[in-house]
Amino acid sequence: MRDMSDSVVPPQPRDYHGWNWSGFFTLYQREIRRFWKVGTQTVAAPVVTTLLYMLVFVVAVGPAREAVDGVSFGHFVAPGLIMMAILNNAFANASSSLIQAKMMGLTPDFLTPPLSPLEQVLAFALGAATRGVVVGAVTAIVIGLLPGAGLDVVHLWPILYFGLGASLILGFAGILAGLWAEKFDQLAAVTNFLIMPMTFLSGTFYLVDKLPEPFRSASHYNPFFYLIDGFRYGFIGHADGSILVGVVTTAVLTVALFLWCWHLFRTGYRLKT
Numbered sequence: 001m002r003d004m005s006d007s008v009v010p011p012q013p014r015d016y017h018g019w020n021w022s023g024f025f026t027l028y029q030r031e032i033r034r035f036w037k038v039g040t041q042t043v044a045a046p047v048v049t050t051l052l053y054m055l056v057f058v059v060a061v062g063p064a065r066e067a068v069d070g071v072s073f074g075h076f077v078a079p080g081l082i083m084m085a086i087l088n089n090a091f092a093n094a095s096s097s098l099i100q101a102k103m104m105g106l107t108p109d110f111l112t113p114p115l116s117p118l119e120q121v122l123a124f125a126l127g128a129a130t131r132g133v134v135v136g137a138v139t140a141i142v143i144g145l146l147p148g149a150g151l152d153v154v155h156l157w158p159i160l161y162f163g164l165g166a167s168l169i170l171g172f173a174g175i176l177a178g179l180w181a182e183k184f185d186q187l188a189a190v191t192n193f194l195i196m197p198m199t200f201l202s203g204t205f206y207l208v209d210k211l212p213e214p215f216r217s218a219s220h221y222n223p224f225f226y227l228i229d230g231f232r233y234g235f236i237g238h239a240d241g242s243i244l245v246g247v248v249t250t251a252v253l254t255v256a257l258f259l260w261c262w263h264l265f266r267t268g269y270r271l272k273t
Helices: 002-007 021-036 039-060 073-103 117-144 156-180 184-200 215-219 223-236 243-267
Strands: none
Touching (some): 021 039, 021 073, 117 243, 223 243
16 A cells, blocks of 8 residues: 555646746737627727717818828828827736736736746737737728828838837836736826826827927927827828937837836736735
């Protein structure tokens, strides 16, 4: 009997050498299915909101507005509205996912599996970026069908670079907000008093260079300005600021926020006791 018990080996945890592709893809797929299951709220609603902005600023105000930066007001404001939808939805996806998991006690769902902090951060961030890109693409298609607000692609690379960069940056920002917030009121405060003001004051509906000082100089310290300006440059071929500064700012922000999120996941900030 003793010999038989000595030969029984308890099950060992699965050892992943290198990257846990199965776990990473499962967590990423969970984030995709989470927002896709309620697509009328997460995809259709932002598109309708953007169309209402277009209706107000283009149909009601647009005919009375002179050309902006050499293009009609509709062509000028459309890329900014698309980028605004990308920013808001990428942030909302990551932040809402984490705070819901904390409040409902579901954090063991992604903390218990053999996933490294790097794999967890990238899965949440890419899930948020996917929602931002999907909403942005659908919004662009719908806006392109509107009369007088068609989108002409002048340079493709800024559209792809700044669109994906904005999705990742706000995905990482959403992770930070979701980890920090302990209730939905705190998360709403971040959205209402930080994300939305930075979005609206970044040149979405106007040229920053037309602002009086010191607002014109202050706007160039808003990172959202470079995201929207670079994205719009891909459609109209004109930039309000420096495209090179925008490219560098986007890359630096992406790396810095990623490292910050990775550090918080590695230390278990507000996830582990």
